[in-house]
Amino acid sequence: MKLLSKIIYLLGAKVRNPSLFTIYENLKRTEFASRKELDTIQLEKLRSLLISAYQTSPFYTALFDEYGFDPNISAIEDLLVLPTINKSDLISYNKEIHSRATFSKKMLAETSGTSGEALAFYRNEEWDSTNRASVMRCYDWYGVKPWDKNGYFWGYNIDPKEAKKIKLLDKLQNRIRIFKYDDASITNFAKKLNQAKFLSGYSSMIYQIAKKVNQLNLSVNGIKMVKGTSEMILDAYQLEIEKAFGQKMISEYGAAEAGLIAFECPKGKMHINMENVLVELDESNEIIVTNLVSHSFPIIRYRLGDVISLSDEPCPCGRHHSVLKEIVGRKGSSVIGKNKEYPALTFYYVFKNIALKDDILINYKAEQREKGKILLKIEGMPNNAWETLIAREMKKYFDNDVTYTVTYIEKFESQVKKQQYFETFIK
Ligand SMILES: [Zn+2]
Structure with a gap:
């Protein structure tokens, strides 16, 4: 079964993401690179993104001209003369931001905004593959592969018409999920989770299931990684989750438009995906992200709306990628x-x-x-x-x-x- 899932994954990748494994190999090569090497990679990728944005995105052509900005930069700091942009800019200037260049392949990505406004944009194949390769490199830290059997926690209320399609997709991706939240369903799900290698999904939902697993005295063994996404992981979640699944929840931080920004290593530090994203902080510690591979829809100095803190402490795991110390919260109203x-x-x-x-x-x-x-x-x-x-x-x-x-x-x-x-x- 494991072999079959791997084959399905590889075939899917070959069709959908032909550059996936090349990008992955490159990321593996720089996994333990020095900070100096990582800085050089960032500068080169940034320059190439800025040049292509200037040449092919009407929005950035006008913006760079307005600011007298030369995209052929010699230092990362040169970027700082440009203004920041936010989600409503991506929505309002959507057409103008999209690159006029032709790409071998583009995938549509959609995200919903906090105000309910949706953002849709095209990712070129290398961009999409970079996201997948970045995640794959981080999974390696836990001895997990994306095609391993996994438990998936994303909301229970699924339209019956959708359920059939979801079940097929789940099968292809070797994942199992819970559809109903009653004792019998959870007991049954916990039994199946014994064959899973990792769990992922909304942290609050993983926590709810963990609490139930503990209350019902069920045992789940063999989980190597529990990954929480899309919301903050409350400290209060960890005790129940570790008791239920034998692992504490680790966090992944990213967004569709920004890509994978940071991923927690086994030593508990969230390393920034430096080869692919450039992270800056403004004076109130709000994160500003540049997605270094976003050629089809350049994301340059983008405000995600989160307040974070960074750390320069070296990590005992040996990786030199800078560390996101804490995601303090959404920059909200007062x-x-x-x-x-x-x-x-x-x-x-x-x-x-x-x-x-x-x-x-x-x-x-x-x-x-x-x-x-x-x-x-x-x-x-x-x-x-x-x-x-x-x-x-x-x-x-x-x-x-x-x-x-x-x-x-x-x-x-x-x-x-x-x-x-x-x-x-x-x-
Ligand atoms: Zn580390």
Whole structure:
């Protein structure tokens, strides 16, 4: 069965992604490259992207001319004279950004925006293959191949008409997924997971299943990697996940338009995919990404909307790719107090302090509908001790400028959209 899945994968790749394995071999060659070598690769790829963007994308031709920017750069810093762009630019100027060059092959990619607006664009074959090759290199760190049997966690509610197609695709990709969330289905799914090598999907959903697996005393063995995507991994998830699947959840960070940005190594550091993305931070630590292989739809100095921190600490795994230390959260709108405004990330620190000082992990979500008032949704049964700790930390940050009420939710819904720690409904 394993051999068959591998053959299916290789045949699929040959048709869909002919350059996949060449790109993968190249990435393997620079896996332990020095920082200096990686910097050189970045500069060369960046220059080539800028030149092709200038020559073939009407949007960038006009932009570079407006800024008097010469794409034939001699240092990465030369890029900094260009303005940043964001998702609404990619949507509004979609046609002009697309390259006029001809590519041997292009694939359509679609993503939904937070405001519900969809972004659609074409990826040239090398771009698509680079994404796949980058992920394949990271899977190697865990002894896992993309064609290995895997459990897939992406929402339960599937239209019956779609289900048939999904089942076929799952079979081709050697993946199994759960369709219903009752004890019998979870027990059955856990049994099947014993043949799987890795799990991936929404972190909140993997967490919900892990909790159930533990409650039902089921055993799942043989999992080498649990990968969470699309939302932040709350610290509170890890205990249950490690207990259920024998591995802690690692994170992958990326976006369709930006490609794979970072992937967690077995030493717990998220290494930036330096051969393919250039990461900068602005003064408020918001990430700005340039996708070095995005020739068909150049993504240059793009604001993803996430606040992150970087680290220059060397990693014991021996890779010199720079490290994304923390994804602090979405750059959201502010918390509005009676007299002052506060960053949306304040709640993140409130609960992080409780986790660090008191060793208590609380899953929460903060919502604001009225000036000076917050609703804190806490997962679990009512707990006075927790509320004392929350009161202590909330006072520290908000004093009496923001009051709050706590409500308990037995179990957070697994969210199909990106999870946010703070959400405001004030327009
Ligand atoms: Zn490492």
